[in-house]
Amino acid sequence: RLRRRLVECRYAIDKLVPHLLSIYQSLIPPEEEKAKQKQLLLSLEKLVNKQWPKAQLHIYGSCANSFGVSNSDIDICLAIDDADLSKSDILLKLADIFQSDNLQNVQALTHARVPIVKLMDPISGISCDICVNNLLAVVNTKLLRDYAKIDDRLRQLAFIVKHWAKSRRVNETYRGTLSSYAYVLMCIHFLQQRKPAILPCLQQMEATYAITVDNTKCAFFDRVEMLRDFGAHNKESIAYLLWAFFHYWAYCHDYTNDVISIRNGGIISKRSKDWTRRIGNDRHLICIEDPFEIEHDLGRVVDKFSIKILREEFERAADILQFDSNPCVTLFEPY
Ligand code: GTP
Ligand code: MG
Structure with a gap:
């Protein structure tokens, strides 16, 4: 009987597929937006190259x-080799350059965790953060873009999860919840773990792309066009995966002992990383390893209050997808 209940439940969840896909479609940016961004990037680069x-x-x-x-x-990164200037000086100089070209709201934030210059282009209305x-x-x-090319369900899942996180206000690192980047890593990990797997672990495969950045070796398989069929044996629908994602984070993840690692393709132990206790401001209450900066836990922003909020939101989401009569609306109700 239990088995039948499970099958019925999955059948009900699968019916949400069209609705979820239309939400996904509505979130995708139109092509002309990309072109505008490229245009702005080129004109900023021209300005920078004068200096x-x-x-x-x-x-x-x-x-x-x-x-x-x-x-x-x-988000723009300025790659520059200027040994005479400190990062702050470069940012201040950049701000000067942009200001004199009539870009608006130009602001150098030299003391932020990631120091940046902010600006707004009055022609396109696009805002940028530029780091060095x-x-x-x-x-x-x-790496994220390459993962997205392997199976469409990753992009669908991550868009919907990000949309949910923004609606429910659990995508605010300054308030102790997770960054968009962290949510995408959680989605990749989750799809690597499905049986059969929907995503491979690109960093454990033969490296076809390798670069050393700030003494960190980054290497992974990037001929992802060859992997387009990787997840084909797994027929789980986006609706079922969305439910299973929330169910995993609500009821199955071992918050006491586990670290998720897309680098390694699975779970590793907090003990092996020495993430078992609070050090400074890093509490490690939910552990998400950065794929390259492996001493970096993207869950470090989460504190003892926000972990409770997060876990309640995961439970709420899983329960709504399973029991609510209008889940695609209730799920995204503003917090
Ligand atoms: P939205 O702006 O919310 O749509 O998402 P986003 O993909 O731009 O994510 P976010 O603003 O969280 O991060 C922007 C980029 O900064 C990410 O794609 C990462 O490349 C990088 N990033 C963000 N947080 C970290 C971090 O803690 N460590 C590292 N190494 N990179 C980060
Ligand atoms: Mg961003």
């Missing part, structure tokens, strides 16, 4: 990792 002819601008974050919704701000030499972020952006 530093060899400097380059790279887009990273959601506008380049394929997990960006419409009207996202663009944060090339690891450019490489992890490529």
